[in-house]
Amino acid sequence: MRDVARAAGVSLMTVSRALREPHKLSEETRKIVLDAVQKIGYVPNSIAANLASNRSSVVGQIVPSIRNSLYAETAKGTSDVLRSAGLHLLLADSGYSLQEEEALIGAMLSQRVCGLILHNTDHTPRALQMIERAGVPVIETGDIPRRPLDMVVSYSNAEAAKAMTLHLAARRYRRIGFVSLDTRINRRARERQRGYLAALKSLGIPKDPALIAEVEPGLTSGAHALVDMMTRAPDVEAIFFAGDVLAIGALFETQRRGWKVPGRVAIAGFDDLDILQHTVPRLTCLRLPRLEIGRRSAEALLDRMRGTKNPVRVDLGFEVIQREST
Amino acid sequence: MRDVARAAGVSLMTVSRALREPHKLSEETRKIVLDAVQKIGYVPNSIAANLASNRSSVVGQIVPSIRNSLYAETAKGTSDVLRSAGLHLLLADSGYSLQEEEALIGAMLSQRVCGLILHNTDHTPRALQMIERAGVPVIETGDIPRRPLDMVVSYSNAEAAKAMTLHLAARRYRRIGFVSLDTRINRRARERQRGYLAALKSLGIPKDPALIAEVEPGLTSGAHALVDMMTRAPDVEAIFFAGDVLAIGALFETQRRGWKVPGRVAIAGFDDLDILQHTVPRLTCLRLPRLEIGRRSAEALLDRMRGTKNPVRVDLGFEVIQREST
């Protein structure tokens, strides 16, 4: 920047202003400075700018897994909105671990991110303390917690699971199975199971342990879950796979075995992955606003930085998509 | 840090050393300082540290699309290796645009990233100039260019496509179709087509325009491409879908139409997405080292930062996976 100032024959401050507040300069001065910037090939050092202004232009986002396209979708939404506001995304992957999340939060705060987006509503005590001390705006995502840390942009897992269960019941399925990830370590799975059970209760259908399973993530796991449940409870009419790619794994297994869907058993999934509208049969599922969660989170963060003090609590809802598999 | 120094009754410098070079302090001093750090809940300001030391702990990575699980895989590899070295990942999405890539490179250099990983081997002149001026180490990925910018960690698209075409020929398919993304704007697609044509030539099979198609990305697009080609060239025996999820879209279309694969037509894909081993039939494809590309890129960057000056040019190769669809 010094070189630019020298080349343009102005002070450092004028260069700084030419780049950040061009309207505050006379047209000619501005032009001279910007020409010099071009000629020198100057690239501003925003880390120095951050230090001086005590603000940064980076937002940190922590997702359970980058490889999971659902979270990639959310990250894409965040990234798009941030970029159009001139901010950047520091993205990290907690591997579904709270310890890892804590470490990442520490690292991000140490980088002085100007906001944090966490796809998680459980946090370690130390993580909570660090966030509080840092005083940065935080968005929680992935579920709607009773007592949010700060802002929330999400849908309700319990509501969504309940809605799908009721939908299946409305289509005259009575023996409805439910498969999710481990509810002990995954709050989202827990909430979904809660929604399923709430639906059964409201329908007056008794809970049957043979119709409830908790499994590892993955296609293979979904296939096994299907076969296990059909073996344990041969009269099961529909299975609601409330996790990741479980439903697809299960559907492929029915194809391999030549089981008719929904003739032999109906299958419903949770997230509307692209692929679900192309399988044979097309899969009934919930549509969750993955991209929108990312976008709205970023927007809420931007609003807060611009001075809004309103607590944000956005429920983006969901939709039941009825296709051929139920 | 000042608070910590005061609480511990030492100078700022001692605090700094306690955190960065603990072995250079007496044990008791170190202990006093670290206790104070704990008590105060101090989080170091690494942006100030970066400014003072003129180094940063952030690596920038630009991929064509975060939503594409192939790139998410690569990003995951990078992120894992960086984290274990105490560095961070600034991830961005160019949307397959060179202009956007240029803008992102500028933004990242302005953040003074300590390294750049680009999933692309074509760049705008201005991007090249900025990178050169900044003097940061760069990794190019996604193909093996003739004249790399700096370091390369990839596989060869042309070699991979050629290998698959030869593999199909070895299985006695003669009329082999080839579907890719737009070769005019996508160098990787161009290289793959080149590999396909090279294989035909070496086999003495003449090129047939009816057997070559360029389409948009997406499942639907793959389905259309299949039908189009089967209509234009009813005698096509095998189709090699060399792009994204095209092969899966095509396979689902055969299921919908009840076409036998490989009876009516054989199908091969490019990337070994998880799902390909679960479809019915399982899809023959290439296995590309997506995760490994990310890991090795990060490692090469780390090596360079530690002072290695060797030019890096890693060809991680690929593998043909024969399954049921061919």
Place this chain on the structure above:
DNA sequence: CTGTTAGCGCGTTCAA
């Protein structure tokens, strides 16, 4: 509209 002065919070250099 433009320039001057004083830091931002740390690391580097040297002296103690």
Place this chain on the structure above:
DNA sequence: TTGAACGCGCTAACAG
């Protein structure tokens, strides 16, 4: 083994 002084590249606050 420890500490003091200086500066990284920029911006805030003010003065002109």
